[in-house]
Amino acid sequence: MEIDKSTGGYIFDIQGFSVHDGPGCRTLIFLKGCSLRCSWCSNPEGINFFPEPLYNAEKCIYDKLCVSACKKNAIYTDEVGIRFRKEICRDCSTFECVKECCTGAIRKCGYYISAEQLLDKIKRDRQYWGGNGGITLTGGEPLCQPEFAETVLRNCFETLIHTGIETCGNVKWASIESLLDFIEWIFYDIKHLDSDKHKEATSSGNELIIENAVRLAEKFKGRMIFRMPIVSGFNDDIEHIKNMCEFIKETGRREINILPLHRLGREKYKLVGLKFKDEFKIPGKEELLNIKNIFESSGIKCFIGSDTPF
Ligand code: SF4
Numbered sequence: 675m676e677i678d679k680s681t682g683g684y685i686f687d688i689q690g691f692s693v694h695d696g697p698g699c700r701t702l703i704f705l706k707g708c709s710l711r712c713s714w715c716s717n718p719e720g721i722n723f724f725p726e727p728l729y730n731a732e733k734c735i736y737d738k739l740c741v742s743a744c745k746k747n748a749i750y751t752d753e754v755g756i757r758f759r760k761e762i763c764r765d766c767s768t769f770e771c772v773k774e775c776c777t778g779a780i781r782k783c784g785y786y787i788s789a790e791q792l793l794d795k796i797k798r799d800r801q802y803w804g805g806n807g808g809i810t811l812t813g814g815e816p817l818c819q820p821e822f823a824e825t826v827l828r829n830c831f832e833t834l835i836h837t838g839i840e841t842c843g844n845v846k847w848a849s850i851e852s853l854l855d856f857i858e859w860i861f862y863d864i865k866h867l868d869s870d871k872h873k874e875a876t877s878s879g880n881e882l883i884i885e886n887a888v889r890l891a892e893k894f895k896g897r898m899i900f901r902m903p904i905v906s907g908f909n910d911d912i913e914h915i916k917n918m919c920e921f922i923k924e925t926g927r928r929e930i931n932i933l934p935l936h937r938l939g940r941e942k943y944k945l946v947g948l949k950f951k952d953e954f955k956i957p958g959k960e961e962l963l964n965i966k967n968i969f970e971s972s973g974i975k976c977f978i979g980s981d982t983p984f
């Protein structure tokens with residue numbers, strides 16, 4: 675389906691009552707699509723840029739009605755059950771497989787929404803935001819749909835709704851710059867300062883991310899908090915943490931939120947048809963406190979998990 679990217683886009687969830695993703699109580703809007711492939715991604719259903727079928731083998735009775743329903747021949751079967759050729763599904767607008775599946779084993783993930791419809795939905799949440807709450811665009815990577823993100827943020831800003839984003843920064847600078855007048859705070863992710871290591875775990879080097887971080891820190895007038903997942907054996911060594919301290923100080927910013935690796939998204943990998951990579955370890959509390967101490971002794975405020983004060 676051809677869409678006007680400035681007036682609408684693809685999202686896969688809207689969640690209310692969030693108190694960890696920005697000031698006050700917030701509504702989170704999850705945009706589809708991401709340019710990274712982080713091994714530990716907790717929202718694998720947000721990686722593809724298009725609406726897609728998710729498959730729950732535990733609900734499947736294997737009558738294969740979905741196979742005959744799909745006129746595009748996008749479904750095949752193997753020992754796991756039903757499998758999708760998602761490169762075909764990306765152009766599907768009918769989702770006959772979902773309609774035909776009487777057990778709910780297949781569901782559609784992601785849908786198109788106009789910026790206007792989204793604003794109407796967002797506004798309904800005003801009552802619970804309180805004084806300083808609002809919306810946060812997340813994903814996926816929200817800035818991978820830059821025109822849509824800009825329109826949503828502009829609409830909210832002009833309607834006096836507080837705006838924030840969570841971004842990995844792996845997008846063109848122009849996609850960030852166009853939003854700056856409509857954003858009030860930013861969580862900016864850095865996974866690793868070494869580009870080769872970054873590529874090993876995310877499928878992409880970090881040059882663009884680092885370059886954008888420096889420019890953003892200089893140009894953005896609001897609060898920008900760096901964020902780093904702490905992944906044992908990947909980015910938690912003392913040398914890397916000290917390099918992060920230096921990097922953050924050079925940008926002029928002074929805050930980081932560290933997020934211990936978790937495996938809460940593991941079950942979703944099966945639904946998407948991806949293999950969960952179990953290669954990294956979860957850091958212990960002592961290690962996190964040690965990392966926090968290193969940041970704080972460099973003059974950088976460090977918040978663990980959901981402890982960021984807003
Ligand atoms: S239609 Fe649903 S229950 Fe039947 S085989 Fe397909 S996924 Fe399984």
Ligand code: SF4
Binds near residue numbers: 743744770772
């Ligand atoms: S989403 Fe569309 S193309 Fe993909 S399996 Fe279902 S009906 Fe076929």
